Amino acid sequence: MSLHRADTLGGRAAIAGIGATEFSKDSGRSELKLAVEAVHAALDDAGLRPQDVDGLVTFTMDTSPEITVAQAAGIGELSFFSRVHYGGGAACATVQQAALAVATGIAEVVVCYRAFNERSQHRFGVGLTSRQASSEGAAMGWTMPYGLVTPASWVALHAQRYLHSYGLSPDVLAPVAVADRFHAATNPAAYFYRRPITLADHAASRWIVEPLRLLDCCQETDGGQALVVTTSERARDLRHTPALITAAAQGAGRNQEAMTSFYRDGLTGLPEMGVVARQLWRTSGLTPADIDTAVLYDHFTPFVLMQLEEFGFCGPGEGAAFAAGGRLQLDWSGGDGLPVNTHGGQLGEAYLHGMNGIAEAVRQLRGSAVNQVPAAQHVLVTAGTGVPTSGLVLSRGR
Amino acid sequence: MSDALADRPEPDAFTRPYWEAAAQGRLLLRRCGACGRAHHYPREFCPYCWSEDVEWEQASGDAVLYTWSVVHVNDLPPFRDRLPYVAAVVDLAEGPRMMTAVVGCDPATLNVGMALHVSLPTGDAADATDPAPIAAPVFTASRR
Ligand SMILES: [Zn+2]
Numbered sequence: 302m303s304l305h306r307a308d309t310l311g312g313r314a315a316i317a318g319i320g321a322t323e324f325s326k327d328s329g330r331s332e333l334k335l336a337v338e339a340v341h342a343a344l345d346d347a348g349l350r351p352q353d354v355d356g357l358v359t360f361t362m363d364t365s366p367e368i369t370v371a372q373a374a375g376i377g378e379l380s381f382f383s384r385v386h387y388g389g390g391a392a393c394a395t396v397q398q399a400a401l402a403v404a405t406g407i408a409e410v411v412v413c414y415r416a417f418n419e420r421s422q423h424r425f426g427v428g429l430t431s432r433q434a435s436s437e438g439a440a441m442g443w444t445m446p447y448g449l450v451t452p453a454s455w456v457a458l459h460a461q462r463y464l465h466s467y468g469l470s471p472d473v474l475a476p477v478a479v480a481d482r483f484h485a486a487t488n489p490a491a492y493f494y495r496r497p498i499t500l501a502d503h504a505a506s507r508w509i510v511e512p513l514r515l516l517d518c519c520q521e522t523d524g525g526q527a528l529v530v531t532t533s534e535r536a537r538d539l540r541h542t543p544a545l546i547t548a549a550a551q552g553a554g555r556n557q558e559a560m561t562s563f564y565r566d567g568l569t570g571l572p573e574m575g576v577v578a579r580q581l582w583r584t585s586g587l588t589p590a591d592i593d594t595a596v597l598y599d600h601f602t603p604f605v606l607m608q609l610e611e612f613g614f615c616g617p618g619e620g621a622a623f624a625a626g627g628r629l630q631l632d633w634s635g636g637d638g639l640p641v642n643t644h645g646g647q648l649g650e651a652y653l654h655g656m657n658g659i660a661e662a663v664r665q666l667r668g669s670a671v672n673q674v675p676a677a678q679h680v681l682v683t684a685g686t687g688v689p690t691s692g693l694v695l696s697r698g699r
Numbered sequence: 700m701s702d703a704l705a706d707r708p709e710p711d712a713f714t715r716p717y718w719e720a721a722a723q724g725r726l727l728l729r730r731c732g733a734c735g736r737a738h739h740y741p742r743e744f745c746p747y748c749w750s751e752d753v754e755w756e757q758a759s760g761d762a763v764l765y766t767w768s769v770v771h772v773n774d775l776p777p778f779r780d781r782l783p784y785v786a787a788v789v790d791l792a793e794g795p796r797m798m799t800a801v802v803g804c805d806p807a808t809l810n811v812g813m814a815l816h817v818s819l820p821t822g823d824a825a826d827a828t829d830p831a832p833i834a835a836p837v838f839t840a841s842r843r
Pocket of ligand 1: 731732733734735736745746747748749750
């Protein structure tokens with residue numbers, strides 16, 4: 302993928318298998334065990350065996366290295382192993398890495414995985430207590446003394462400026478949370494299965510960091526998710542309808558930082574996601590009107606509105622109006638809506654650093670989602686927002 | 700890495716002049732000798748033209764509020780003892796944007812664009828009654 306011209310990766314690789322552990326608040330087992338279970342589940346789903354795997358990709362933040370997972374999962378020799386940085390921003394990029402490897406013949410079957418005990422062990426939301434000995438850690442030294450140590454506090458500063466710039470109130474964030482929970486309510490795998498919320502519930506929930514309420518913030522989850530990537534040709538001979546990787550992109554903006562990009566001109570958008578969007582549209586040849594459903598990274602609701610704008614589903618400042626009235630929900634019948642996060646998202650289903658959202662996109666294209674969008678052909682998926690990030694357009698294969 | 704509380708600056712060889720000045724009541728920024736632009740947070744090179752001809756300069760301390768958030772939840776010491784507190788981004792009069800906190804103001808009175816002035820540990824006494832003053836430069840509503 303390039304900033305300037307369409308790439309030649311599109312359509313050459315596919316997601317052929319998905320697998321996850323249960324999503325819980327206390328898994329009762331190690332992060333390595335969760336990773337291995339997810340990898341095995343994804344291979345079973347694809348109809349492949351551990352010995353078929355020759356590549357592994359994960360996040361730099363994952364505590365289970367590629368070779369450790371390979372040993373524990375019964376995977377033999379590896380010709381490709383890779384990791385992507387920037388927390389949840391890595392999600393779709395792991396699939397891009399895998400697609401690059403299989404499209405060029407560097408590997409044949411690559412498994413992407415992410416597993417953690419993010420609730421019962423290391424909770425990101427609690428905040429940073431020390432700085433890393435790195436240039437990133439040095440930069441954090443300018444924000445930590447002020448108590449800007451949690452993801453919610455970093456996002457809230459952007460959200461406040463966004464709301465101010467467009468004359469909006471924090472209530473405009475509610476439809477995002479309500480849509481996620483609406484979809485989670487009918488998803489048995491979701492933590493918030495059978496527990497929908499209303500706009501009034503959102504308005505009544507307590508402040509975490511103004512303008513973010515409790516119901517604007519994603520869950521904390523224990524679990525693992527894995528995805529099997531192979532060539533489109535090989536995927537056609539496997540068990541399920543392939544989810545073709547029509548376009549895959551990473552993006553970083555100018556003056557980008559990880560969650561603390563407060564020094565660039567405006568704080569009303571997500572320039573790094575704009576970089577991703579430009580590439581995905583150009584390489585896929587698709588437009589927002591071609592997208593049947595989207596999985597938009599939702600660790601915090603304001604960034605879902607900004608993503609709708611960055612991808613051109615609506616204009617700058619129009620995300621709130623686009624999302625209002627239930628237009629993000631599967632039951633919307635007005636014609637100008639977009640079903641978003643049909644699994645319940647990270648607010649409703651689970652916070653798996655975006656990897657569970659990629660699995661949902663695959664289910665939509667197979668026609669096997671619990672909240673199925675009829676005849677879904679093209680799905681947009683995004684990775685972590687506020688950090689250098691990534692995205693995918695996946696399409697139903699034949 | 701250190702066991703210091705998270706709100707204590709950890710000066711290194713490059714940032715020590717900044718923190719020493721702050722302890723003496725002066726807010727510093729960095730100005731580029733090549734392109735003339737000021738920046739914050741301090742870097743060893745100019746983030747606009749990448750020149751290494753960058754020097755410390757005392758800031759006026761005047762700023763306007765760009766955005767803020769009222770933090771209601773933070774379980775970490777020492778921040779949990781200050782809840783709720785106001786984290787902020789301000790635009791300094793010299794141009795650069797700065798991460799900081801706003802103290803001594805009712806959060807309900809804050810608005811984008813309001814005039815602020817720096818308050819330093821031993822400088823302006825605006826937060827002298829604060830039992831746990833932040834060891835880094837913060838801002839208060841400007842009295843001018
Ligand atoms: Zn310069």
